[in-house]
Amino acid sequence: MVELRDFRAADCRQLVEWIEGPAELWNWSGHHFSWPFDEGQLAEYAAESATPLRQSWMAFDPTNDHVVGHVSVRIDAANASGRLGRVLVAPEVRGKGYGAAMLTKALDAGFGDLGLEQIELGVWDDNANAIRLYEGLGFGCDRVLRDVVQFAGKSWSAMQMILPRSAWAADAASA
Template sequence: MITLLQFEKSDFPLFKSWIGSARELLQFAGPYFSFPLTDQQLEKYIRDPKRQIFKITDTATKEIIGHCELNFERHTPRLCRILIAKSSKRNRGYGKSTVNALLKLLFIDGNYDTADLNVYEWNSSAIRCYEGVGFRINENISSEVSIEDETWKSLNMQICKSEWKTNR
């Protein structure tokens, strides 16, 4: 259904075209980037050795439909910046396929036993997607970020290899 390919400099224009506002950038990327997104920010991003950054392609059509990342800055690897960019491709299983592909890289191809991610509490479709793969909300970890006149609460979700294998 999907294939993960390395995100490259040639992908910058398409990637930037997906982000139309500071709110969209914050929803997708958290506070890591600032709006408007620039090539300089993306150059720094792809040079970071603690990140594996991918474009998501539809295996059948070869169309680039999104973006995702594995982040190794902490002991527990984190799934980050998951975006199915084309609205016509959302709610069709691409998100779940992407999360499973990232977890396969960690749990099968790699030697990790746990992984986590952060998601804004109002993003119910993403939370359902992650729960469908086996992630559970970690009640002990949350954070907040401000955008315009709002405060967004970010929830932490975790999964272990055995839970993931059970849900496959």
């Protein structure tokens, strides 16, 4: 349903177009970027994505080459772990299964080519759709960080989730 290709600086415009406002930017990146969001803010991120510190991809539908999403894994090689982040599905294809397909490919790459032993992530605890998706992929809640930040007049809590290689391998074997 999807394939991944490396994220490039030329993809920055696409990400900017998908982020429709400050709350969506915050949900996607936390404090790493600011509104108004522009391609210039993504230059450092694109550069880091070309190093061993981070692997970032654009997901596309191979039947029509339409770009449908973005995902990234920050790599901690010393601990053979990664942190999944910057997950974004193109607005026009949300709810059609592309997110799960994209994340499955990213997890396959993380546990495969990247040789990671575990992948973790953080998700705002009010993002029920994302939490349901991550749980469906085998992630479990490790802890909840309550009221970690104030943004847009509300207190935000972050759920930290983890997926060990053994759980991913067991899931893949049963599929």
